[in-house]
Structure formats: C-alpha cells, structure tokens
Amino acid sequence: MRLSTRNQLTGRVTEVTVGAVMATVKVRLDGGEQVVTASITKEAVEELGLAPGVAATVLVKSTEVMLGVE
Amino acid sequence: MRLSTRNQLTGRVTEVTVGAVMATVKVRLDGGEQVVTASITKEAVEELGLAPGVAATVLVKSTEVMLGVE
Amino acid sequence: MRLSTRNQLTGRVTEVTVGAVMATVKVRLDGGEQVVTASITKEAVEELGLAPGVAATVLVKSTEVMLGVE
Amino acid sequence: MRLSTRNQLTGRVTEVTVGAVMATVKVRLDGGEQVVTASITKEAVEELGLAPGVAATVLVKSTEVMLGVE
Amino acid sequence: MRLSTRNQLTGRVTEVTVGAVMATVKVRLDGGEQVVTASITKEAVEELGLAPGVAATVLVKSTEVMLGVE
Amino acid sequence: MRLSTRNQLTGRVTEVTVGAVMATVKVRLDGGEQVVTASITKEAVEELGLAPGVAATVLVKSTEVMLGVE
Numbered sequence: 001m002r003l004s005t006r007n008q009l010t011g012r013v014t015e016v017t018v019g020a021v022m023a024t025v026k027v028r029l030d031g032g033e034q035v036v037t038a039s040i041t042k043e044a045v046e047e048l049g050l051a052p053g054v055a056a057t058v059l060v061k062s063t064e065v066m067l068g069v070e
Numbered sequence: 071m072r073l074s075t076r077n078q079l080t081g082r083v084t085e086v087t088v089g090a091v092m093a094t095v096k097v098r099l100d101g102g103e104q105v106v107t108a109s110i111t112k113e114a115v116e117e118l119g120l121a122p123g124v125a126a127t128v129l130v131k132s133t134e135v136m137l138g139v140e
Numbered sequence: 141m142r143l144s145t146r147n148q149l150t151g152r153v154t155e156v157t158v159g160a161v162m163a164t165v166k167v168r169l170d171g172g173e174q175v176v177t178a179s180i181t182k183e184a185v186e187e188l189g190l191a192p193g194v195a196a197t198v199l200v201k202s203t204e205v206m207l208g209v210e
Numbered sequence: 211m212r213l214s215t216r217n218q219l220t221g222r223v224t225e226v227t228v229g230a231v232m233a234t235v236k237v238r239l240d241g242g243e244q245v246v247t248a249s250i251t252k253e254a255v256e257e258l259g260l261a262p263g264v265a266a267t268v269l270v271k272s273t274e275v276m277l278g279v280e
Numbered sequence: 281m282r283l284s285t286r287n288q289l290t291g292r293v294t295e296v297t298v299g300a301v302m303a304t305v306k307v308r309l310d311g312g313e314q315v316v317t318a319s320i321t322k323e324a325v326e327e328l329g330l331a332p333g334v335a336a337t338v339l340v341k342s343t344e345v346m347l348g349v350e
Numbered sequence: 351m352r353l354s355t356r357n358q359l360t361g362r363v364t365e366v367t368v369g370a371v372m373a374t375v376k377v378r379l380d381g382g383e384q385v386v387t388a389s390i391t392k393e394a395v396e397e398l399g400l401a402p403g404v405a406a407t408v409l410v411k412s413t414e415v416m417l418g419v420e
Contacts, residue, residue: 001141001197001278004184006107008138009099019370020229022249024391025137029079031102037076038135039372039391041202041234041249044144048139057138057141062181063273063413064134065108067095068078068127068351069118071348071351071407074394089160090299092319094181109162109181111304111319111412114354127351132391133203133343138141146247148278149239159300164321165277169219172241177216178275179302179321188279197278203343204274205248207235208218208267208281209258211281211337211418214324230369232389251342251374251389254284267281272321273413286387288418289379305417309359311382317356318415328419337418344414345388347375348358348407349398 006062011036013054018042027056076132081106083124088112097126146202151176153194158182167196216272221246223264228252237266286342291316293334298322307336356412361386363404368392377406 014035015026023045025038036058050056084105085096093115095108106128120126154175155166163185165178176198190196224245225236233255235248246268260266294315295306303325305318316338330336364385365376373395375388386408400406 001280002188003199004178004180004188004277006181006184009104009106017371019232019372021227021234022229022232022369022372024132024371024393027137029099029102029104031104032099033101034079034099036079036130036135037132037391038137038144039132039203040135040137040144041146041247043234044137044146048137048142048144050137050139054139059136059138059143060106060130060134061274061276062094062107062109063179064130064411065106065110066129066411067097067108067110067114067118067120067354068129069120069124070351071350072398073409074347074388074390074398076391076394087161089162091297091304092159092162092299092302094161094183107181108354109413110354111317111356113304114356118352118354129353131344131346133389134201136201137144140141149244149246157301159302162302164272164301164323167277169239169242169244171243172239174219174239174241176219176270176275177272177321178277179272180275180277184277188277190277190279194279199276199278200246200270200274202234202247202249204270204341205246205250206269206341207237207248207250207254207258207260207284208269209260209264210281211420212328213339214318214320214328214417216321216324231367231374232369232372248284249343250284251286251387253374254286258282258284269283271414271416273319289384289386304412307417309379309382309384311384312379313381314359314379316359316410316415317412318417319412320415320417324417328417330417330419334419339416339418340386340410340414342374342387342389344410345386345390346409347377347388347390347394347398347400348409349400349404
C-alpha cells in the first residue's frame with residue numbers, strides 16, 4: 001500500500017519499554033546517529049514483533065512536524 | 071527552553087512552498103540522505119525566515135510517530 | 141509493510157479539493173454511509189492519484205481519536 | 211456545541227482496557243464491521259462512563275487522517 | 281455531547297484568514313491576554329460561521345500538548 | 351530556539367500523574383482559571399523536572415486545535 005504519509009524514515013529499533021496499554025519504542029535512523037522515539041500501543045508492539053535489532057520504518061504525517069531555528 | 075518533545079532532529083531546509091495560509095517545508099536530516107516534510111503555517115515560515123539553506127531542527131511529539139515493519 | 145497504526149478503514153474517494161499546498165479528500169467508508177474527510181498535502185494527492193471512485197484506506201493513529209457520548 | 215472536527219462517526223464501545231494514566235477503547239462503527247481504536251486518558255474513560263455496549267461517537271480532526279492506495 | 285477531549289478553553293475569535301482549503305483562526309482566551317491559533321478547514325469555518333467577535337471554545341486532545349520549561 | 355509552533359501559553363504545573371511509560375500533567379494558564387492537561391512520556395516528566403509549582407509553557411501546533419461554537 002502506498003501512503004499519503006510524507007515522512008517515512010528507515011532505521012532500526014534500539015529499545016522497547018512496555019506499559020499497561022502504551023509503549024515507547026526508540027529507533028536509530030539509518031545514515032546517522034539521530035534517534036526517534038515513538039509512543040504507540042502495547043498491542044501494536046506485540047503485533048509487529050518490535051524488539052531491539054528489528055528494522056523499522058518511522059512514519060510521521062507532515063502536519064505533525066514542527067520546525068525550530070536558532 | 072527545554073521541551074518535552076522527544077524528537078528533535080537537526081537538518082537543513084531544501085525547499086519551501088507557500089500557499090495562502092499553509093506552507094510545506096522540506097528539511098534534509100544531518101548525517102544522511104533522509105528528508106522530512108513539514109506542513110506548517112505561512113505565518114511561521116515568515117516569522118522564522120525559513121528558506122533553502124537555513125539550518126533547522128525538526129520537532130515531532132512521540133505520540134505522533136508510527137512504525138512499520140516489512 | 142505492516143503498520144503500528146491501529147485504524148485502517150476501507151472506503152472509496154468521493155471528492156477531492158486541491159489548494160496551493162494542501163488538499164481535502166472525502167472517502168465513503170465501506171459497509172455504511174459514513175464519510176471521512178482527510179486534509180493531506182497536494183503532493184500526496186498527486187502521487188497517489190486520488191480522484192473520485194478510487195478505492196482508498198483511511199489511516200488514523202489511535203492517539204488521534206477522541207470519543208463523545210450523549 | 212457544534213465542532214470544527216470534520217469526522218464524527220457513530221458506533222458502540224466493544225472493549226475498554228485501562229492502564230495507569232492511559233486507556234484504549236474499541237468502538238465498532240455503525241453500518242459495518244469496521245472497528246476504531248482510541249487511545250485516551252483513563253480520566254476521560256471514567257468521566258464518560260465508557261464501557262462495552264455504550265453508544266459513542268468517534269471524532270477525528272481531518273489533519274490527522276492519512277490515506278493509502280493499493 | 282460530552283467529549284473525551286481534556287482541553288476545552290473558552291474565548292472569542294479575533295481573526296480569520298481563509299485559503300483555498302485551509303484557514304487559520306485566532307481566538308483570545310477568556311480571563312487573559314493569551315491567544316490560540318487554529319488551522320482548520322475552510323469548510324469548518326463556513327459551517328460554524330467563525331468571524332471576529334464570535335464566542336468559541338478551543339479544543340485540544342491532551343496527547344497533542346507539549347510542555348517546555350526554562 | 352524559535353519554534354514554528356503557533357501556540358505557546360504560559361502557566362504553572364498543578365498536578366503530575368505518572369504511569370509506566372506515559373504521564374499526565376495539568377497546567378493552570380496564567381491570567382485565568384483555565385487548566386490544560388498534557389499527556390507526555392514519563393521520560394519527559396523526569397528530564398524536565400515537572401512537579402506542582404513549576405512554571406511551564408504549554409505548546410500546541412495549530413493543526414491540532416479544533417474549535418466549537420454554541
């Protein structure tokens with residue numbers, strides 16, 4: 001399926017922390033040292049088998065992105 | 071100001087397209103070839119002086135991040 | 141690609157309105173009369189070839205969903 | 211109160227899972243078999259009395275909706 | 281309808297700017313000088329009759345709120 | 351850092367509730383009695399030292415703001 005979602009960055013999971021209904025997953029982006037944190041449902045973590053070392057794509061809708069300048 | 075926003079990725083603006091009230095800004099992330107698109111207000115583009123070549127930080131709240139696996 | 145995105149509803153595009161940088165797309169959900177409106181970039185509309193009659197999946201992250209009761 | 215929120219879909223709660231501060235609620239949409247998952251605060255679940263069988267409206271801002279095509 | 285949406289702040293519209301599909305609306309919050317900007321669809325502006333002087337409630341889901349400290 | 355984020359409201363933390371991975375923080379806005387609830391990560395609460403009495407800025411992207419009228 002092709003998505004309208006503008007931002008699709010490739011990386012690899014480095015850390016997963018699971019709570020009662022939510023979880024946080026950290027992904028190191030390919031080609032750099034930058035890390036992205038995702039807050040998703042525990043259900044999604046289990047369904048996708050997310051664990052350290054798994055290759056994952058980070059998706060963010062463009063309307064969710066803010067910019068800052070010094 | 072320190073922010074609760076988990077995702078703060080550094081990069082440089084490559085393209086700005088301005089509409090009547092909204093604008094899209096493309097930022098190439100440092101340390102890689104990955105590009106992020108932001109849909110922000112025209113007002114913010116003008117206030118921040120966003121234009122190709124300007125260094126910018128991409129900010130995304132962790133609850134806005136989705137993950138995909140092959 | 142399997143997605144963490146909890147909500148993936150099938151439907152068919154009924155209307156597309158394009159602005160300078162943003163667009164609105166209306167999708168009638170399968171199995172009912174309910175219609176969903178998406179505000180996405182003009183760029184995504186063009187890339188995906190969205191037009192009336194096209195089958196489309198509506199995706200919404202669960203953290204974006206609110207509930208109301210009478 | 212009339213809302214700017216474009217998407218207001220009617221349905222019925224089928225499942226509620228409550229954590230320490232967050233909760234997930236599943237709602238089956240009327241006129242079909244499609245189910246929506248909402249991640250909302252535990253506080254909201256208690257205030258609204260959300261439980262299986264309760265009629266509920268699913269609300270989503272149009273800027274939060276993504277589209278996919280095969 | 282009672283909403284799960286945690287943030288419902290009362291105020292009054294001070295400015296409306298309409299584009300092809302999107303619009304920005306500024307609302308001064310009651311009991312202070314703080315102003316909120318909303319980016320909503322042109323369609324919603326028309327349906328709700330939003331114009332300077334109109335009393336309006338600002339709604340924001342708690343998962344969309346970030347915090348900063350000096 | 352100057353931000354594209356349109357909404358930056360000043361206030362003071364009144365309550366913090368921490369779960370396994372998420373937390374809710376309540377902030378009373380300056381110049382009024384209105385309170386904002388933020389759902390952010392536990393990690394952010396700890397990093398920023400959020401606790402009752404701490405001055406905090408509430409940040410919300412304009413695309414996340416909805417409006418209601420009676």
